[in-house]
Amino acid sequence: MSNDDMNRIKEILKEKGYKLTPQRRATLEVIMNNKGKHMSTEEIYFHVKKICPEIGLATVYRTMLLFEELGILYKHNFDDGKNRYELSTMNDDHHHHHLVCLSCGQVIEVEEDLLDSLEEKIEEKHRFKIVNHNVKFFGYCSKCRHNDEGSV
Structure with missing residues (x-):
């Protein structure tokens, strides 16, 4: 620390x-x-x-x-x-995003904040001031995808 x-x-x-x-x-x-x-x-x-x-x-x-x-x-x-x-x-202004593997449970951090332009559109359209967001993507990590492909 x-x-x-x-x-x-x-x-x-x-x-x-x-x-x-x-x-x-x-x-x-x-x-x-x-x-x-x-x-x-x-x-x-x-x-x-x-x-x-x-x-x-x-x-x-x-x-x-x-x-x-x-x-x-x-x-x-x-x-x-x-x-x-x-x-x-x-x-940080925003929390980073996460990729969550549905097979092994691994959590991978995505440091890039790709939602800035989407936030601007939402704020403008709905007259809503966004102060933060939290995004999780669920799927399968490369290791689990490779294991599935090998067993097929």
Whole structure:
């Protein structure tokens, strides 16, 4: 975890009257060390327990909820029965998009924001100010497509 990220998160917690406890720090370190993996609370707990063996699952759940409420984390639902999390990038105007494999569950981030012109048209036509959007594409990753082609 970079010092800038840690300082930003400490400031957010301090402004809201919270401290960066060892459990919260361990949770953040796991999320930052697994950037782009979109882990569930249970997966995060599995890794945090290696750093803080005394931590309970309920503590990790409460930490995740707090971080989400404070805008430190962004919660995703990829329709697989689990909430998944990633560090919020507060400098971005929009969240990036995701490709979700229906076979293996892999989540691939798409950094390009291809919807700017569509947003402009929607805003103009409907007189609606868009502040954000969230797009998920469901399909099959190259590995699963290759496996299917090989079995046909």
